Amino acid sequence: MSEPFRFQLQAKDGAARLGAITMPRGTIRTPAFMPVGTAATVKTLTMDQVRGTGADIILGNTYHLMLRPGAERVARLGGLHEFARWPHPILTDSGGFQVMSLATLRKLDEKGVTFRSHIDGAKYEMSPERSIEIQGLLDSDIQMQLDECVALPAAYAEVERAMELSLRWAERCRIAFGDQPGRAMFGIVQGGAEPALRERSALVLKAMDLKGYAVGGLAVGEPQQVMLDMLEVTCPLLPAEKPRYLMGVGTPDDILKSVARGIDMFDCVMPTRAGRHGLAFTRRGRVNLRNARHADDHRPLDEESDCPAARDYSRAYLHHLIRAQESLGAMLLSWNNIAYYQNLMQGIRDAIGSGTFVSHAEKISASWAQGDI
Numbered sequence: 338m339s340e341p342f343r344f345q346l347q348a349k350d351g352a353a354r355l356g357a358i359t360m361p362r363g364t365i366r367t368p369a370f371m372p373v374g375t376a377a378t379v380k381t382l383t384m385d386q387v388r389g390t391g392a393d394i395i396l397g398n399t400y401h402l403m404l405r406p407g408a409e410r411v412a413r414l415g416g417l418h419e420f421a422r423w424p425h426p427i428l429t430d431s432g433g434f435q436v437m438s439l440a441t442l443r444k445l446d447e448k449g450v451t452f453r454s455h456i457d458g459a460k461y462e463m464s465p466e467r468s469i470e471i472q473g474l475l476d477s478d479i480q481m482q483l484d485e486c487v488a489l490p491a492a493y494a495e496v497e498r499a500m501e502l503s504l505r506w507a508e509r510c511r512i513a514f515g516d517q518p519g520r521a522m523f524g525i526v527q528g529g530a531e532p533a534l535r536e537r538s539a540l541v542l543k544a545m546d547l548k549g550y551a552v553g554g555l556a557v558g559e560p561q562q563v564m565l566d567m568l569e570v571t572c573p574l575l576p577a578e579k580p581r582y583l584m585g586v587g588t589p590d591d592i593l594k595s596v597a598r599g600i601d602m603f604d605c606v607m608p609t610r611a612g613r614h615g616l617a618f619t620r621r622g623r624v625n626l627r628n629a630r631h632a633d634d635h636r637p638l639d640e641e642s643d644c645p646a647a648r649d650y651s652r653a654y655l656h657h658l659i660r661a662q663e664s665l666g667a668m669l670l671s672w673n674n675i676a677y678y679q680n681l682m683q684g685i686r687d688a689i690g691s692g693t694f695v696s697h698a699e700k701i702s703a704s705w706a707q708g709d710i
């Protein structure tokens with residue numbers, strides 16, 4: 338087989354890139370949005386529904402899966418693809434970010450992070466090596482290094498300490514990962530909102546010649562413009578022929594503006610989490626279906642959509658389901674939102690391919706501002 342992990346750049350439009358990552362389990366068209374599959378499920382949806390929206394890759398969540406059902410058990414059951422019946426590529430995070438946001442009694446030092454499970458209080462130690470081992474047990478296709486992400490704003494010294502630690506952990510993850518044909522390990526650029534620290538992080542990681550690079554430490558409380566400024570500092574320093582993954586981003590507007598600055602991959606809990614709370618993303622902006630104004634509205638969310646959740650159900654019905662806290666409501670809105678994000682990405686890919694990305698982005702943004710939808 339040709340090289341088992343290959344990123345092909347197919348077109349550029351300004352700094353925006355059209356590409357494809359070819360892996361043994363399938364091809365990932367970029368720019369790509371990766372639905373978050375937390376506990377081996379994209380919440381409320383079957384994998385057939387997720388695939389039907391056009392997703393090429395989903396995220397697996399190392400933190401949740403190592404606690405329950407356990408990485409060794411998933412391995413005994415044939416790995417995450419078999420367990421969750423998703424035969425296409427899976428990217429797993431290191432588990433570190435969720436330790437810092439979900440676990441209790443967390444301690445972080447040179448060795449790694451130690452914490453107690455938020456489920457049963459059991460004690461765990463996660464080193465860079467153990468994180469890579471767990472991701473391997475999950476049979477993950479793209480594995481993320483263990484890193485330390487600092488919330489912003491933060492003091493320069495604190496950002497520098499976390500960035501340098503993350504570089505040492507990247508090297509330990511690179512060694513632990515070794516050479517696994519058909520799989521990839523991505524490094525994560527840190528450095529907060531400090532250009533000098535972003536530059537050092539990007540250049541040291543670039544020298545490690547990894548298969549892909551994430552931009553971390555953003556979408557953690559800073560204004561959107563600060564995030565975009567850091568992309569303009571970081572992306573040009575990363576190898577053009579490797580994929581770039583902006584972690585935890587974001588709204589459709591964040592995605593358009595980040596693609597314009599050279600990002601190829603995104604993940605965000607927003608479409609599924611917002612869906613479960615009654616918020617629908619549509620081509621004409623966001624609709625909060627908890628609002629009583631929808632109670633008699635027989636229109637669907639988007640009669641032109643290829644997603645049944647957007648096309649076949651009235652807003653009145655969706656409003657009723659959400660108010661009644663019926664699980665069908667959460668499912669239909671999650672389905673609509675994931676489909677919306679995948680259609681957004683397809684439109685972005687088409688526009689880059691035809692050299693019309695700037696006007697496409699302007700048209701998309703203008704359609705959101707249409708007011709009453």
Ligand SMILES: O=c1[nH]cnc2c(CCNCC3CCCCC3)c3[nH]c(NCc4cccs4)nc3cc12
Pocket residue numbers: 373374375396397398399430434484485486525552553554555556557584585586604606
């Ligand atoms: O530097 C980072 N290193 C590692 N992970 C990061 C993440 C988590 C990305 N999604 C993981 C998923 C794995 C599977 C389960 C769901 C998460 C981030 N998310 C955000 N913003 C969105 C945010 C979400 C919550 C607080 S900020 N910035 C992030 C920065 C980093």
